[in-house]
Amino acid sequence: xxxxxxxxxxxxxxxxxxxxxxxxxxxxxxxxxxxxxxxxxxxxxxxxxxxxxxxxxxxxxxxxxxxxxxxxxxxxxxxxxxxxxxxxxxxxxxxxxxxxxxxxxxxxxxxxxxxxxxxxxxxxxxxxxx
Amino acid sequence: xxxxxxxxxxxxxxxxxxxxxxxxxxxxxxxxxxxxxxxxxxxxxxxxxxxxxxxxxxxxxxxxxxxxxxxxxxxxxxxxxxxxxxxxxxxxxxxxxxxxxxxxxxxxxxxxxxxxxxxxx
Numbered sequence: 001x002x003x004x005x006x007x008x009x010x011x012x013x014x015x016x017x018x019x020x021x022x023x024x025x026x027x028x029x030x031x032x033x034x035x036x037x038x039x040x041x042x043x044x045x046x047x048x049x050x051x052x053x054x055x056x057x058x059x060x061x062x063x064x065x066x067x068x069x070x071x072x073x074x075x076x077x078x079x080x081x082x083x084x085x086x087x088x089x090x091x092x093x094x095x096x097x098x099x100x101x102x103x104x105x106x107x108x109x110x111x112x113x114x115x116x117x118x119x120x121x122x123x124x125x126x127x128x129x130x
Numbered sequence: 131x132x133x134x135x136x137x138x139x140x141x142x143x144x145x146x147x148x149x150x151x152x153x154x155x156x157x158x159x160x161x162x163x164x165x166x167x168x169x170x171x172x173x174x175x176x177x178x179x180x181x182x183x184x185x186x187x188x189x190x191x192x193x194x195x196x197x198x199x200x201x202x203x204x205x206x207x208x209x210x211x212x213x214x215x216x217x218x219x220x221x222x223x224x225x226x227x228x229x230x231x232x233x234x235x236x237x238x239x240x241x242x243x244x245x246x247x248x249x250x251x
Contacts, residue, residue: 004237036239037238037239039239048235049235052231052243052244053228054228055243057228059227061221065250073213078149083250100241123221
């Protein structure tokens with residue numbers, strides 16, 4: 001099913017009962033996630049998920065910005081933020097892989113992943129910032 | 131087929147998006163403030179998730195989907211240029227790609243997928 005259609009359709013029934021930011025999360029009733037193959041613990045899995053998501057986000061924008069003609073034209077400020085995002089992503093990948101090789105701590109990896117998340121948020125905020 | 135755990139997140143994000151669309155149509159003079167407040171909401175949400183220790187998949191997915199909802203709302207605000215809407219659409223498409231990648235990673239670790247990215251020239 002088309003994702004946008006799914007979102008719009010499924011949300012209609014909740015339109016009048018869910019506030020924009022006041023909806024309680026389901027964290028109190030959600031059972032613990034099962035650990036997927038290859039992960040050491042839940043935090044490890046989430047770091048990987050975040051890094052993979054960041055890669056996909058980065059790659060989509062990069063591919064469209066370097067297409068001929070470009071599909072996406074970032075402003076100079078956005079381009080700078082985007083390239084910083086890429087630099088953080090490469091650094092986080094290195095640290096995360098080192099963590100899996102026993103050559104870095106989980107805290108080190110988490111710090112780098114948090115940096116990637118923050119910069120991705122900054123990049124995504126650009127379209128509405130001006 | 132079991133219901134995806136993030137379906138309720140899609141519902142929440144879709145609801146937020148619809149709310150934003152309605153607000154943008156009703157109060158165009160406050161569009162800039164609306165945009166700022168929406169962005170602040172999204173950033174605050176992510177910060178809350180980060181501050182809360184280890185977030186769940188659902189919480190992280192909510193962050194991504196709320197971002198999409200905010201972007202969808204922003205591009206409906208009167209006076210937003212076609213160029214800006216195009217940029218917003220790109221970020222929405224990228225966020226959807228990110229959600230897909232996130233879901234794939236949730237099924238198992240593939241370190242070889244984490245290859246070096248290149249900067250924009």
